[in-house]
Amino acid sequence: MHATIRRKMETAKTEIIEKQKKNPFHFEWILPVIIKPRKTIEKITSQEKPVWLTPLVVISALIILAALVAGPIKRNIIQMGLNMPESFQYYSEEQQMQFMNAQANRTSPLFLYVFPILTSLAGLWVSFFLLSSLLHLSLTLAGSRSQNVRSYNLVGWSMLPLGVRLLVQIVAMLVTKTVVSNPGLSGFITGDIKGFAAFAAALLALIDIYFIWQIILLLVGVRPLSGLKRSSAWMATAISLVILMLLQSVPGFLSSALSGLTSSTPFYF
Structure with missing residues (x-):
């Protein structure tokens, strides 16, 4: 009798483990990463399978x-002329028409x-993928022998705060009916942004x-991951993050340099 019960329990346990292995999603870890980050991140970094x-x-x-x-908000801003340049009245009639045509194009679903x-x-x-690869490479050069999938898992779950950022931005847009124009610390740089300033x-x-x-x-999980x-x-x-940030800044810099915009949007979001 006891042997039968034990076999059934072992079979049920095996089925649960196999089901977990086949399930690529782990939504049950989302709140623990926020509430109990150290314990949850260590659990994630111990996984030998992709859970990112x-x-x-x-x-x-x-x-x-x-x-x-953001789409309808941007459309309203353009249609109401709230994003007109300060010197618009000094533009020639042809320049004003070109600007208005460009603004009209920006209200299409393609641009919005x-x-x-x-x-x-x-x-x-x-x-x-860049940060995961850079982190694995940096750790390997530092002497770690951890599998690359563990670096991917850590980086993937470390990006969850960026989802919280998006939630905050969504709520802010719904409440204020405006979009974030100067993300991060970029608002500290004002005036004519060119060259290195861009x-x-x-x-x-x-x-x-x-x-x-x-x-x-990342810092919480990288030590148990790497050993x-x-x-x-x-x-x-730190080396991985610095390289990534430099690479991420290039698109925003090129956009500002080519379009002459006074602000830029990072490649991250």
Whole structure:
């Protein structure tokens, strides 16, 4: 009797384990990462299988939702002429017509929804793969022998604060009916932004409390992941982040340089 019960319990346990192995999503970890980050991140970094898909899917969905919320707001701003340049009255009639035609084109769904969604999704996924690869490479050069999938898992779940950022932005847009024009610390650079100032603005746009939160999660998980000393693990993480930030700043810098905009949007979101 006891042997039969034991076999049934072992069979049920095996079925649960197999089901967990086949399930690529772990939505049950989302709140624990926020509430109990150390314990949950250590659990995530101990996984020898890919478990990074959940946060990426959640953030991707929030990116789409944010674009859907921002679209009508941007259209209203353009149609009401709230984004007119200060010296618009000094433009020639031909220049004014060109500006108005360009503004009219920006109210199309292609510019309001499709391009923002595609560029933001591309930024998210490219940033994820870049940081994961850079982190694994840096840790390997520092002496770690951990599998690359564990670096992917850590980086994926460390990006969850960026989803919180999107939630805050969505709520703010719904309440204020405006969009975020100067993300991160880029608002500290004002005036005619050109050259190095444009690059600095793009770099500062990446830095906010949510990015710092992401860094903390990375630092919490990188030591148990790598098995290295704290100083070595943290240095490898810092190098990876600096390289990523420099790469992320390039699109914003090029956009500002080519279009003459006074502000830039980072490649991250």
